[in-house]
Amino acid sequence: MLKEKEVVKFENVWAYYNSHPALQDINFAIYDRDFLGIIGPNGGGKTTLLKIILGLLKPRHGKVIVLGKEPREGRPQIGYVPQKSFFDKNFPINVWQVTLMGRYSHTGLFRRYSMEDKKLAEQSLERVGMMEYRDRQIGELSGGQQKRVFIARALSSNPKILLLDEPMESVDPKVQGEIYGLLKEFQKEMTIVLVSHDITAISIYVDKIACLNQTLVYHGPKEISVEVLEGTYQCPINLIAHGTIPHRVLKEHD
Amino acid sequence: MFDIFGYHFMQNAMLAALLASIACGIIGVYVVSKRIVFISGGIAHASFGGIGLGYFIGISPVLGATIFSIISAITMGVSTRRTRLPEDTVIGILWATGMALGAIFISLTPGYTTNLFSYLFGNILTVPDSELLLILILDVVILAVVVxxxxxxxxISFDEEYSTVIxxxxEKIYLILLCLIALTIVVMIRVVGIILVIALLTIxxxxxxxxxxxxxxxxxxxxxFSIIFTFTGLFLSYILDLASGATIIITSVIIFATVISTRKLLSSTRLPSQKM
Structure with a gap:
């Protein structure tokens, strides 16, 4: 049988925040065309993990391989969708200019965006259904529309991995469904990794789940146990059941 | 009254106002959009150290200010990013440090320090030809870098975190932007002086x-807008015999306030709750 291609690999990775361990002995791999949800409480090391994948932070110990390279070198092939948009809502920039920014890693310093850059940015906007808003100022859009634009920006770099930080935060359930639909579509071409503290944001579309709270517990498809979740969150927790209709069962307290 | 255009000093003043407006109009957009008004104010005030240094060692105070404003821009940029101190604290400290150095240099300089006031509050009617050339060169540099x-x-103005990720x-680009602000401040010294420059960078x-x-x-x-403000202010100050830098600022503020409140008034009268 053909072995699945690893796109991200962590081997015995340790990272510290000040002197506190943020990640302890992380070992796992993300495979090509995975749709992986990493969940864990705030302060559980999610941001640190993301920064390591993006090569913005070096782990204290251990080895990280992204697309067969050092994370820094793998970065141009990662499309990143940041968590909250901390941008100034009043900033004078339109949807088109935001989307083009995603091409930077291929365009480089000083150079102007080429015809190809513009073509790819256009395609990305089409794919997320935001082309008709291209001239709108970004702050005028709704939260869900802004999210779509930031996904288009990440897509425009033709990524092999799409990395989303808390993609469903401050987005209503209907839009969440739409965004998951888009991501499922993109999964045919790339690996999707999303990170969230909110377990309800991990939907039926996600194939694999990893729980992160300093240590990481990796699950195969469609399975997650109460013990694991409680170990991660240190509190009683809702159970997620995967199926055609998502439903949650509240576990009784002892 | 149009004979004033015939005076050489007036021609120089208008040319200086025009060139300064190009620099501050463009760089002001970054200052306002990236919300770095306070750091820009800090760089402007800290450059007073260079004016003092110019007097003390006998070089052109504008040259001294150029060196000092660039140094303070880089120091502020680096120390606001790399220390754990809050950004506004760092800016406040460096702001006062530059001014204090300027005061010490000036007190060490023997004799009477002429024109000191004009560096602080501007005096556009006394721009020599040599300084016009300097302003022109700085304008070209600023424009070229922006292009x-x-x-x-x-x-980086829109989303610095994402820019780092891609x-x-x-950090280097941010420091270059701060250096352009520093050069713009130098360009503006003659027009409105280092204390008032922040108004023309924002309004x-x-x-x-x-x-x-x-x-x-x-x-x-x-x-x-910057050209309108500086020219209107310049003529008003000439006619009314007022300090040019301060007149330019007050003119800008009055026009700004009028436009903003008129627009506010217009949009509120368009509300559907009108009673006829």
Whole structure:
């Protein structure tokens, strides 16, 4: 049988925040065309993990391989969708200019965006259904529309991995469904990794789940146990059941 | 009254106002959009150290200010990013340090320090030809860098975190932007002086933002507003015999306040709850 291609690999990775361990002995791999949800409480090391994948932070110990390279070198092939948009809502920039920014890693310093850059940015906007808003100022859009634009920006770099930080935060359930639909579509071409503290944001579309709270517990498809979740969150927790209709069962307290 | 255009000093003053408006109109858009008004004010005030140094060692105070404003821009940029102190604390400390150094240099300088007041509050009617040339050169440098780094400046102004992720050398680009602000301040010294410069870096750009969402159009409008403000202020100060720098600022503020409140008034009368 053909072995699945690893796109991200962590081997015995340790990272510290000040002197506190943020990640302890992380070992796992993300495979090509995975749709992986990493969940864990705030302060559980999610941001640190993301920064390591993006090569913005070096782990204290251990080895990280992204697309067969050092994370820094793998970065141009990662499309990143940041968590909250901390941008100034009043900033004078339109949807088109935001989307083009995603091409930077291929365009480089000083150079102007080429015809190809513009073509790819256009395609990305089409794919997320935001082309008709291209001239709108970004702050005028709704939260869900802004999210779509930031996904288009990440897509425009033709990524092999799409990395989303808390993609469903401050987005209503209907839009969440739409965004998951888009991501499922993109999964045919790339690996999707999303990170969230909110377990309800991990939907039926996600194939694999990893729980992160300093240590990481990796699950195969469609399975997650109460013990694991409680170990991660240190509190009683809702159970997620995967199926055609998502439903949650509240576990009784002892 | 149009004979005033015939005076050489008036021609120089208008040329200086025009050139200064180009620099501050464009750079002001970044100052306003990236919300770095306070750091810009800090750089401007800290450059007083260079004016003092110029007097003390006998070089041109404008040259001294150029060196000092660049040094203070880089120091502020680096220390606000790399220390754990809050950004406004760092700016406040460096702001006062530059001014204190300037005061010490001036007190060490023997004799009477002429024209000190004009560096603080501007005196556009006394721009020598040599300084016009310096302003022109700085304008060209500022314009060239903005053209070259337009997409980078836009990206870091909008979303610095994302810019870092996509591999942009954001800290270096930010420092270059601060250096352009420093050079703009030097250009503005004659026009409004280092204390009032922050008004011309913010008012034209902020007014331009009222009329457009596009950064390039904002720059064009901001330059035009800046020209209107400086020229109007210049003529008023000449006619009324008032300090030129201060008159330019007060003129800008009055026009700015009038436009903002008129627009506010117009939009509120358009509300559906009108009673006829």
């Amino acid at each position: 070259l780094l337009y997409k980078e400046f836009l990206a 591999g942009m050398p954001t 034209p750009a902020s007014l331009a933002r009222q009329f457009t969402n596009d950064m390039k159009k904002m720059m064009v409008l901001s330059v035009i």
